[in-house]
Each structure stands twice: as C-alpha cells, then as structure tokens.
Amino acid sequence: MRGFWLKIEEKISRSLVWALDNHPGKLLGTSIGFMLGLLFVTLGFWQTLVLVLFAVIGFVLGKRQDEHKDLSAWVEKTFNKY
CATH class of the missing domain: 1.10.287 (Helix Hairpins)
Structure with missing residues (x-):
C-alpha cells in the first residue's frame, strides 16, 4: 500500500512542477481564486x-x-x- 501512495505523490509532484514551469500565472490565479472562494464560503x-x-x-x-x-x-x- 505504501508503494501506491509513493507513486501518487510522485505523479502529483511531477504535475505541479510541470504546471509551475509551463503555466505559472494560471496556477497562481487558480490557487488564489480557490482560496478566496473557500474563504467566502466559510467566513x-x-x-x-x-x-x-x-x-x-x-x-x-x-x-x-x-x-x-x-x-x-x-x-x-x-x-x-x-
């Protein structure tokens, strides 16, 4: 089971690094939008x-x-x- 989670972690890490290298503005904008939306809903x-x-x-x-x-x-x- 540990091997499964390590593979998932590796795939997520690679995807995030790729997104940060190729689309930093989109990733930042989406992250900020998500956080603001979450704050609006909760607060x-x-x-x-x-x-x-x-x-x-x-x-x-x-x-x-x-x-x-x-x-x-x-x-x-x-x-x-x-």
Missing part, C-alpha cells in the same frame, strides 16, 4: 475582505522592510495625504 464576504486587506497591508510593509526602505517615513508620508 462570508466582509470578513474575507478584511482578511485580504490585512494580508495586502502586511505584504506591502514586509516588502518595504525587505528592500531596506524606511518604513516610518513611508507611513508618515502616506497618512499625511489625508
């Missing part, structure tokens, strides 16, 4: 929207930190517009 529209908003804010802040840009100056500049 509801507004809670999913808030979750996505916080994820985007976290991504932007993390990206700025990775690029060694001054985070406090950016926050101050962004919020002083309003």
Whole structure:
C-alpha cells in the first residue's frame, strides 16, 4: 500500500512542477481564486475582505522592510495625504 501512495505523490509532484514551469500565472490565479472562494464560503464576504486587506497591508510593509526602505517615513508620508 505504501508503494501506491509513493507513486501518487510522485505523479502529483511531477504535475505541479510541470504546471509551475509551463503555466505559472494560471496556477497562481487558480490557487488564489480557490482560496478566496473557500474563504467566502466559510467566513462570508466582509470578513474575507478584511482578511485580504490585512494580508495586502502586511505584504506591502514586509516588502518595504525587505528592500531596506524606511518604513516610518513611508507611513508618515502616506497618512499625511489625508
């Protein structure tokens, strides 16, 4: 039985690597769409929207930190517009 699951795992791995090499945009888009759909069904529209908003804010802040840009100056500049 263990051999059966190893073969299944190998086939899935090969398929994912092939899809990532040949169709990365389609794979990413499908994965994001699936996750958003799952969140809508389980959490509801507004809670999913808030979750996505916080994820985007976290991504932007993390990206700025990775690029060694001054985070406090950016926050101050962004919020002083309003």
